[in-house]
Amino acid sequence: MIYLPTGSQMSEADLYTIEKENIPSRTLMERAASSCVDVLIEEELDLSSTLIVCGVGNNGGDGLAIARLLSEQGLSVAVWLVGDTTRMSFEAKEQLSQLQNTKVIIDSQYPKGFYSLIIDAIFGVGLKREIQGSYKECISFLNQQKVTKVAVDIPSGISSANGQVLGVALQVDLTIAIQCQKLGMALYPGNEYCGRIITKKIGISTLPFEKEKKTVLCFHNDDYYNLLPERPAHANKGTFGKVLVIGGSKGMAGAAYLNAFSAYKMGAGLVRFYTPETNRSILQTLLCEGIMTTYESFHEKECIELLSWADVVLIGSGLGLSETAKEILFCVLENHEKKLVIDGDALTLISQCSNWRERVKAKEIILTPHMKEMSRLLHCDVSTIQENRTEVLTSYVNKNQLCCVLKDERTLVGASNQNPVLNTSGNNAMAKAGSGDVLTGIIGGLLSHGLNAYESGVLGVYLHGLCGDIGREHKGEFGLMASDLAVYLKDAINYVKEVRK
Numbered sequence: 001m002i003y004l005p006t007g008s009q010m011s012e013a014d015l016y017t018i019e020k021e022n023i024p025s026r027t028l029m030e031r032a033a034s035s036c037v038d039v040l041i042e043e044e045l046d047l048s049s050t051l052i053v054c055g056v057g058n059n060g061g062d063g064l065a066i067a068r069l070l071s072e073q074g075l076s077v078a079v080w081l082v083g084d085t086t087r088m089s090f091e092a093k094e095q096l097s098q099l100q101n102t103k104v105i106i107d108s109q110y111p112k113g114f115y116s117l118i119i120d121a122i123f124g125v126g127l128k129r130e131i132q133g134s135y136k137e138c139i140s141f142l143n144q145q146k147v148t149k150v151a152v153d154i155p156s157g158i159s160s161a162n163g164q165v166l167g168v169a170l171q172v173d174l175t176i177a178i179q180c181q182k183l184g185m186a187l188y189p190g191n192e193y194c195g196r197i198i199t200k201k202i203g204i205s206t207l208p209f210e211k212e213k214k215t216v217l218c219f220h221n222d223d224y225y226n227l228l229p230e231r232p233a234h235a236n237k238g239t240f241g242k243v244l245v246i247g248g249s250k251g252m253a254g255a256a257y258l259n260a261f262s263a264y265k266m267g268a269g270l271v272r273f274y275t276p277e278t279n280r281s282i283l284q285t286l287l288c289e290g291i292m293t294t295y296e297s298f299h300e301k302e303c304i305e306l307l308s309w310a311d312v313v314l315i316g317s318g319l320g321l322s323e324t325a326k327e328i329l330f331c332v333l334e335n336h337e338k339k340l341v342i343d344g345d346a347l348t349l350i351s352q353c354s355n356w357r358e359r360v361k362a363k364e365i366i367l368t369p370h371m372k373e374m375s376r377l378l379h380c381d382v383s384t385i386q387e388n389r390t391e392v393l394t395s396y397v398n399k400n401q402l403c404c405v406l407k408d409e410r411t412l413v414g415a416s417n418q419n420p421v422l423n424t425s426g427n428n429a430m431a432k433a434g435s436g437d438v439l440t441g442i443i444g445g446l447l448s449h450g451l452n453a454y455e456s457g458v459l460g461v462y463l464h465g466l467c468g469d470i471g472r473e474h475k476g477e478f479g480l481m482a483s484d485l486a487v488y489l490k491d492a493i494n495y496v497k498e499v500r501k
């Protein structure tokens with residue numbers, strides 16, 4: 001796995017390396033610049049006439065050092081120095097003075113000419129606020145130039161903490177990430193501005209953020225492979241767990257079906273529906289393997305008996321917000337002692353109850369909110385969550401001692417005392433009704449194999465995304481349906497195993 005630090009975490013790591021490992025800032029800058037030059041050469045970019053656009057911080061310092069290194073190779077280089085040079089960082093000033101006796105053209109305006117390549121060294125991880133004025137004009141102007149563009153560390157204008165565009169951002173073809181990819185480069189819209197990403201290690205110690213459970217991780221295939229549950233030969237249907245699906249109100253039977261179908265496809269041993277009587281024939285026709293208990297109103301004894309049968313309860317997909325739904329939900333919260341996944345309408349119902357968490361008995365709890373549902377749980381705006389998703393998620397899971405799958409184009413899985421994991425599988429073909437119900441079912445299937453909440457959330461989200469990637473190949477970007485996703489689970493699991501080989 002790799003760490004995806006925010007800019008501030010990266011700056012702390014820079015400082016730690018400089019102070020505790022006694023590597024001077026200047027040395028790190030030289031290493032960063034020469035690594036960038038290596039990439040430019042390895043990638044066979046046209047370096048016949050390069051424009052390097054530099055800001056006044058250390059990202060600009062990297063750019064100035066690159067200018068010197070290219071010029072030492074006899075290449076034609078011009079530097080456009082943007083911003084107030086009286087505010088230049090110490091390292092950038094040093095780099096600028098080293099350029100004085102070279103052939104590099106330095107201009108505080110756009111140095112007119114024909115350029116084969118533009119290098120963006122305006123802002124790196126130090127970008128803090130909305131870009132305005134001459135910086136904004138400069139980036140907008142550069143965006144109009146039809147020339148290959150390469151960003152040093154991160155495209156200028158992208159927040160390294162959350163991937164948001166701070167006023168304006170430069171769209172580049174290639175980003176050379178220094179030491180680590182930053183979180184904002186993996187999130188949207190930041191990711192779309194980066195083009196290809198090449199990471200170059202330069203010896204910055206990542207110890208400071210490795211120690212923190214707050215730093216976001218991105219798993220590799222091997223990490224996922226290690227989470228895949230085993231299916232011993234000596235097994236029966238009880239070995240792989242009993243999943244109780246409580247979902248589907250009138251007209252929403254499909255949500256319960258997708259939960260149950262996906263849990264079975266993920267290998268669960270037995271799946272039972274607990275659903276309104278109106279869904280009986282629909283669900284039995286759709287899934288003859290599903291055991292069926294139905295209700296017309298709340299019966300505590302019946303509900304508690306079903307809970308004692310189940311290893312895993314999935315509650316909420318298409319459940320509705322009726323009084324009966326609410327009674328069943330709170331009966332589950334107060335009586336189910338094993339593993340519990342709370343999805344969809346059940347999330348809305350708990351968000352209306354301030355002491356819901358105190359009432360939960362289950363030893364493993366997973367919530368699967370999308371951004372809107374999370375905003376209901378936290379009683380705040382969606383934008384507040386999007387801008388600070390890691391902090392919001394981390395503090396929520398630690399406060400409530402549970403696992404939370406925060407669904408978005410890039411889903412983040414957090415659990416108490418664990419690093420959040422950012423998922424990068426999946427695509428826009430999955431943005432369709434029912435997709436989340438499939439995820440809930442997959443997570444249920446993994447829980448029923450004995451994985452804990454965090455493992456099931458992390459692996460479930462990845463497999464779900466892979467189903468989307470494989471499904472898009474077969475069914476297309478427009479035509480992929482939620483029910484198709486679960487069908488591709490076998491291919492997704494095989495993919496994880498094959499890549500491992």
Ligand SMILES: NC(=O)C1=CN([C@@H]2O[C@H](COP(=O)(O)OP(=O)(O)OC[C@H]3O[C@@H](n4cnc5c(N)ncnc54)[C@H](O)[C@@H]3O)[C@@H](O)[C@H]2O)[C@@H](O)CC1
Pocket residue numbers: 011014025026028029032055056057058059060062087089122123124125126127128129130131132135152153154178
């Ligand atoms: N020793 C180090 O610190 C190293 C730094 N490196 C490079 O340095 C970068 C980080 O350098 P810095 O921390 O100096 O930050 P940046 O170079 O990213 O920019 C910070 C500068 O921009 C200003 N600024 C921030 N937001 C602004 C806005 N919206 N409008 C106008 N001005 C704004 C700040 O006041 C500061 O002067 C990294 O991304 C990387 O490229 C690398 O060379 C590796 C070593």
Ligand SMILES: [K+]
Pocket residue numbers: 059120121122123124151152153154155156
């Ligand atoms: K940059």
